[in-house]
Amino acid sequence: MTATLPRVLPSPDGKPVPPPGTAEAFRAFARDLAAGRRPWTAEAAQFIAAQFDQLAADWDATRATGRDDPLRDALTHGGPIPQGPCLELGSGTGLFTPILTAAFPHVISVDLSMRMLQHANGRSSWRVRADASRLPLADASVAVIAAIDMLLFPAETARVLAPDGLLLWINQLGSDGPLYLPAATVVAALPGIWQATESEAGWGSWALLRRTG
Template sequence: MTATLPRVLPSPDGKPVPPPGTDEAFRAFARDLATGRRPWTAEAAQFITAQFDQLAAHWDTTRATGRDDPVRDALARGGSMPQGPCLELGSGTGLFTPILTALFPQVISMDLSMRMLLQANGRSSRRVRADASRLPLTDASVAVIAAIDMLLFPAETARVLAPDGALLWINQLGCDGPLYLPAATVVAALPGTWQATESEAGWGSWAALRRTH
């Protein structure tokens, strides 16, 4: 079940919409991976790692959108957030880590790209290089997962999230983002029964998902 909230933060002019073609292929890959129609392979992990390692040094000035409206709106209107460790998946250069550390007692910044994590020095005090398909965390060990422009690995996401935890699914460019998945697709892909609250903010979109009991 998905509930949609009205937009409160407008979309400014100048949205950096990526050119068609490559991003459409990435969206198809993200969708097929989440729904189990495509496996996550060592070759895919190596390809993604190489791409982001190459972009890391100049990410903040050439690739990052620089807008945090979806993150802030999700935290403000996505329902009460449980207190406990927050896992920031696909944390990149740590642009959004300070927002999370202001709210949660512990933030674990995790990314597949070591060069991205090195660029996050000074923004994140706990950085871990790991593959999100095999998270180095115990079952039900995090209260919140913040996945910002991230591929979805449904089984691992559900495994490490506490029973009363929240998944924040955020796309900085909304449906124009290369890894965009609508909230309904995320709900359907996760094991078990989930409900979502979603909205748009700035250039992007967000959804806060929780298990139903």
Template sequence: MIATLPRIWPSPHGKPLPPMGTAEVFRVFARDLAAGRRSWDVETARFVAILFDQLAAEWDTSRATGRDDPLRDALERGGPFPDGPCLEIGSGTGLFTPLLRGVFPCVISVDLSEQMLHQAAVRSLMRVRADAGGLPLADAQVAAVAAIDMLLFPAETARVLAPDGVVLWINQLGEDGPLHLPAAEVAAALPGDWSAVEADAGWGSWAVLRRGH
């Protein structure tokens, strides 16, 4: 079941739109990966790591085009949240880590890019270079998995999440974002039965997903 909340954060002018053709290519890749129609392999992971290593130094000033409205709204209206660590996958330079730390007792920042994690040092105390397609965590270890403009790895996300844990799925640019997946597709991709609450906020959208009971 997907419950949609009314918008309370307006969408400001000046939304930065990525190139339409490029964004659609990435959206197709994201949908196919989440649905299991495409595999994630070592070569793809290496390509992504190198790409974001090259972008890291200028990311905050010229590449980070989103706003934190969707995450703020999710944290304000998407609860209650279980007590325990939050795993932020694809954490990048840690722009959103302080917001997550305001809700969860600790945040573990995970990214493929060593340089992105280096830039995140002032924002994140716990940083791990790892592939979200094969996380170095035991089963059921985290209270939340936060994915902000990130590819969905359904099996690994569900594996590391505690039974009462939540998935925070944030799209900073909503449907225009290159990795956008609607909440219904995220819920369908995750193994088992899931429910979600979602809303639009600012330029983007968010969903908080929980396992069904």
């Protein structure tokens, strides 16, 4: 079940829409991976890590403005937010980590790219290089998972999230983003029964997903 809330924050001009062909190829990969139609391989992980290692030095200059509206709106209007450890997946250079740190008592920032994590020094106190398909965390050990422009690994997400926890799913550029998955697709991919609340904010969209069975 998915509930849609009305937009509060308008979409400003100047949205940096990626090339449609490239973005759709990545979206297809993200959909197939989430649905289990495509495997996640060591080669794919190495390729992604290498790509983001190369982008790390210029990441803040090209991604630092205009993209935090969905996260801020979700935390403000998404309903009750559980308090406890927050796992930030795809944390990158930590552009969004201060927002999460202000909302949660502990934030663990995880990324596949070592260069990205190195550039997050000073923004995140707990940085871990790890593959999100095999997280070095115990079962049911985090209250919130914040996945910002991330690939979805359904089984591992459900494993580390507490039974009453929350998945915070953010697409910075909404349906134009290269890894966009709507809330209904995320719900369908996750094991068990989940309820979602979603909305749009700024250039992007967000969804809050809670396990109900």
